Amino acid sequence: MGKVYVFDHPLIQHKLTYIRDKNTGTKEFRELVDEVATLMAFEITRDLPLEEVEIETPVSKARAKVIAGKKLGVIPILRAGIGMVDGILKLIPAAKVGHIGLYRDPQTLKPVEYYVKLPSDVEERDFIIVDPMLATGGSAVAAIDALKKRGAKSIKFMCLIAAPEGVEAVETAHPDVDIYIAALDERLNDHGYIVPGLGDAGDRLFGTK
Ligand SMILES: O=P(O)(O)OC[C@H]1O[C@H](OP(=O)(O)OP(=O)(O)O)[C@H](O)[C@@H]1O
Ligand SMILES: O=c1cc[nH]c(=O)[nH]1
Numbered sequence: 311m312g313k314v315y316v317f318d319h320p321l322i323q324h325k326l327t328y329i330r331d332k333n334t335g336t337k338e339f340r341e342l343v344d345e346v347a348t349l350m351a352f353e354i355t356r357d358l359p360l361e362e363v364e365i366e367t368p369v370s371k372a373r374a375k376v377i378a379g380k381k382l383g384v385i386p387i388l389r390a391g392i393g394m395v396d397g398i399l400k401l402i403p404a405a406k407v408g409h410i411g412l413y414r415d416p417q418t419l420k421p422v423e424y425y426v427k428l429p430s431d432v433e434e435r436d437f438i439i440v441d442p443m444l445a446t447g448g449s450a451v452a453a454i455d456a457l458k459k460r461g462a463k464s465i466k467f468m469c470l471i472a473a474p475e476g477v478e479a480v481e482t483a484h485p486d487v488d489i490y491i492a493a494l495d496e497r498l499n500d501h502g503y504i505v506p507g508l509g510d511a512g513d514r515l516f517g518t519k
């Protein structure tokens with residue numbers, strides 16, 4: 311079974327409160343999502359392997375550590391996942407970015423795939439799929455399916471807010487995928503929105519609706 315990590319760092323929790331607040335406008339919402347994505351990227355990269363290199367400081371030779379050339383890929387689920395990409399790339403600028411386009415049918419709540427473009431060396435990369443919301447879990451499960459179908463072997467899923475239903479759906483369908491979240495909320499409402507959640511992440515990020 312995959313592990314579930316809740317990043318309860320005070321800075322993440324503080325910023326998430328303003329992301330949730332309905333009085334937070336698009337500009338500030340976008341900036342806060344970007345900042346939280348950076349903070350979450352800091353936590354999620356904790357287990358990256360290091361290797362030693364030799365350098366010279368102004369004082370002497372030294373052996374020092376650098377990240378051991380891991381090939382990483384960041385995959386936003388369109389649209390809302392895009393809001394988390396730049397924040398992650400600030401810390402991991404060499405990561406390649408793939409895109410998986412899905413929208414959730416408002417009636418059936420099932421995901422509809424409309425775009426997939428991934429880095430060419432899928433088998434060799436460690437992927438982080440990002441999306442602010444894990445609600446029924448349909449979109450996350452479909453995105454992981456799409457990635458695995460094309461050969462991905464190592465996948466993490468990172469989101470801001472998850473519902474218990476979504477966590478369970480990913481754990482059941484993809485027990486090899488660890489889930490990283492900033493908050494685990496109470497439940498879904500009748501329209502499949504997370505309660506209390508933050509509303510529609512895509513609309514709030516891009517000012518639509
Ligand atoms: O867990 P689920 O029940 O599948 O719901 C979560 C999905 O819904 C939202 O996307 P949406 O369909 O609103 O598309 P958008 O990002 O284009 O707004 C969200 O960004 C997730 O991708
Ligand atoms: O609460 C939710 C659920 C799905 N998608 C969103 O953007 N918000």
Ligand SMILES: [Mg+2]
Nearest residue numbers: 510511512513
């Ligand atoms: Mg949306």
